Amino acid sequence: MTQDLIRQREQRIGWLLLTPALILLLFVFAYPIGRAFFLSLFTENLGTQLQPIFSGLSNYHRLIEDGRFWESLWNTSVFTGVSIFCELVLGMVFALILNQSFRGRGLVRTSALLPWALPTAVMGLAWAWIFNDQYGVVNDILSRFPFWETNITWLGDPTRAMLALIVADVWKTTPFIAILLLAGLQSIPEDLYEAHAIDGATPWQSFCQVTLPLLTPQIVIALLFRFAQSFGIFDLVQVMTGGGPAGATETVSIYIYATVRRYLDFGYGAALVVVTFVLLILAVVLAGFLLSKARINVSGGR
Amino acid sequence: MATLTLKELRKQFTPEVVPVKNITLTVEDGEFLTLLGPSGCGKSTLLRLIAGLEQPTAGTVWVGEQNLNAVNPGDRNMAMVFQSYALYPHMTVADNISTSLKLRQVPPAEITQRVRTVADKLDISHLLGRKPRSLSGGQRQRVALARALVRKPDVFLLDEPLSNLDALLREQVRGELKQLFESQNRPVVYVTHDQIEAMTLSSKVAVLLDGLVQQLDPPSRIYTHPANKFVAGFVGSPQMNLLTLDCQGKVAKLGHCEIPLPPLAQVPKLIDLGIRPEALSVKGSEVSDQELVIGGKVFLSENFGRETLVSLRVEGSQDVIRALIPPDQTWNPEYTKLVVPFSSLHWFDAETGDRL
């Protein structure tokens, strides 16, 4: 009886302590999403003199037919998928290197973080110059090799512009993943590797059978963080290509931004936001479901 | 079938840190060698040199006729039990045990059969599906042992495998280990800082200090004939009484006592005398001329239940002697006489510490 009472009281106090955070969450997340959904049921653009007129699900009908939206979604997915994959592979390589002891490791670790610390807009501008077709460093370097085309228009060609964006993004966020994975690597006791070596494993086998499984929580966290960030990428694209050429690098955020701020189509912009949000949530839920099937706990347990 | 041989092994980490200086040893099939020494004396380093986890600065490791210096740890066919057990946390017990077999591409049917046999032997069959996280310390220790046994290796290496168990369990597992490894008939190298483990388990004990073997002998001889002052003080509990005495002519002076010296080529100025507390007893009615009598005042007694440890300040000196006596024995609190047979005295060179 007393046990139950104590537990009840603890639960009450628990809820009490949670309330402020819940209220904050409500205002910061739930309200804007709800408001966006509400807005998306109205037509409110230059055609209506910016007056909201209830139009039901018509914005959503329009969205399904809107090729530009689906293209931007595809662009975002390509950008996200390729850049995260490269970042993960490179980040793992860096983490493994930084996990070795060598002279000046502290310095290397710190300087490896620098790209991550730079403001995206600044480094985006720098990368835009690096890929500039006339004055860019990339073309300069390539022109020194024989048999290479010179003056490649990097940002003016659909595929190459996407490539340039991915390179810049990988450059910026690989350190983040490397540091995250490094923290995970350092939590793996050395004697596991020694035991595995005595068991007869090669270093590659140890990597696959000891490092990767024990690093899964960190990998998953890195993936989730980067997925969320990368899917909403705006600043880098805005600065480097502005979504061009001809919409080839237009991401969802850029499209939404243009819809709302340039075409002043608020109702439709809200519908875009809602659909993107739902798709993102679905992706995360799917990932979470798959991971829980693989019996991996993101918080590092089990 | 296999003999483990270490020849003039040396490991130097930095010019100051040389945990293994020059060690030569052989361990035959079925021999149980214990490396005994205080913490930090290089026991683990020596074991890791044998396993191939460290490369020797000089010297060689052999199994049979094969020089292993250039052989990877995984190809040495040695099994090691780590002090931390080093179980793979993400694998079940069964996977932990079978990893080495899988890596060696043993057929699955044989793996299943061998894992089951060894799990039965160690009584962990019901744990095979669990992860190490959910096991108790004793169970983890068994899994670590099973992982070593399942391989049927040429050599077993164990690094303080009992040090993470509580006292009661340690005693029980110690007995089991002894039976287990007697049936394996392989060279076993066992590292411990616990002299009781060393005494009970081993067929041979190597006492280590400063990267050198101080004495390599069967446990009983280590106890009865310690090779030097360090071994004498390290082995045996309570610790041996070690006294530095002045020599005068053919006797050493302990308070008012005059103790005849052993036959020596040259009488030194100082000499070290060692007397085990358990060799001393409170003087009975008569004393034979084969016994040394030491008189003094008992200032401390500690009852262990099984016996009593009395500390006596020797008459006419500041030296303290401790004696283990039966718990029901009484003594005169003002003046007590302890006796010890002359044959139980240990003499050591005061400078080198070597046994005389």
Ligand SMILES: Nc1ncnc2c1ncn2[C@@H]1O[C@H](COP(=O)(O)OP(=O)(O)O)[C@@H](O)[C@H]1O
């Ligand atoms: N990798 C290493 N680098 C430098 N010094 C080491 C290394 N491994 C062990 N040592 C040192 O060697 C000495 C012996 O260590 P160890 O063999 O672990 O002792 P123990 O007898 O307690 O097992 C210690 O002083 C330790 O600090």
Ligand SMILES: [Mg+2]
């Ligand atoms: Mg050790």
